[in-house]
Amino acid sequence: QGQSQCRIENINAQEPNRRVESEAGVVEFWDQNNEQFECAGVAPTRYIIQPNGLLLPFFVNAPRLVYIVQGRGMSGALIPGCPETFHSIRQSAQLRAGRSQQQGARDQHQKIRSIRQGDILALPAGVTHWLYNEGETPLVAVSLHDTSSNANQLDRNLRRFQLAGSQQTQTTSYQQRQQQRQQVRGQQQDIPENNIFNGFNVETLAEAFGVSTETARKLQGQNDQRGNIVFVEGGLRAIRPQQGEDEEEREQRYRTAN
């Protein structure tokens, strides 16, 4: 990738210029075509997730650092090749007891991390990530994507690949001039954002997953109007260590005491 051209006469503080509303939150984008961001080779995004809101899993074409500005919740980074190290203990007990009819309750998945205000999450390019707000206040996270990283072999545009959800209607707040400029640059910001399953044939998906075509259609989320941040009724339950008892917390407590 060629080095970016930095012809900057003035530097200005930048506000997000695009806002996408979902059922349980908002995603705000700064203009990645802004010459200052272009020069630095970065693209920033801000997520505001309401209590019990789940930012649906997605990945991007660049590595990113996410700072938790406010709130607390849990985060899942799905790293390829890593084992599902979080198991339901109840499942093991049931299996030992031979109660296979209750296998419906079993689950295992990759590590889940508790997050709170002040935390930084480092996510390599292409790693799928989801975020859930389990606090009482909105969870605010600012994410900076290094689109000029060598890990990104595409162009410098930030590209989101959703694994779930779809964004059929977008609330944009472009200024007229910015809108015209982006149209000139061939950006397609107003195209509905579907998940990647939507691009596959329903029959192929059903065959691949070994599920019914009805379930395959749900994967595509064609009639899903909730957007990319959805409300989880009754709260999200997932196997994980008790709050405050995970490895990082213990380590932090030890450091304070020592």
Next chain:
Amino acid sequence: GVEETICSMRLKQNIANPTRADIYSEKGGRITTLNSQKLPILNFLQMSAERGVLYQNALHAPHWHSNAHSVIYVTRGSCRCQIVGNQGRQVFDGQLNQGQMLVVPQNFAVVKQAGNEGFEWVSFKTNDNAMAIPLVGKTSVLRAMPVDVLMNAYQISREEAQRLKYNRQEETMVLTPGSRSQVRA
């Protein structure tokens, strides 16, 4: 001292030999990867390769490469191939035939289903350790997520979410055809 390392380096490795397959399915086919861990010279090239064989109607699971472009060359047979880019846009849906070449950009999801005569290909990756991330099967991203996340993401029941995660059981990358007949809708 460069010549002392390069000159004595191994420069070739066969990837068509079935006994060298990394992923093997009796009814589905096989995939052999060649990366810099197996052939260190590839570290200099920053490239790697993959050789695949799919039997009649078998599927190469939907997946993407997180750190490389991929260029597929069809060595035998044909397949139906679909490629999906960002914003869920389908950028390719068509048949790939012997002698044809197809570029799959980094992070773009791809699925292939072999035709009646099966499908064989070799693909070149622009990273010496190209990382494939499957959407289906034992090592898939969906299996790595809690069931509750799947239920809320796709508005499906717990049972449907369990089926999404576990229906393909131990299979990975190479999927045998006909699994839908086992589906309890």
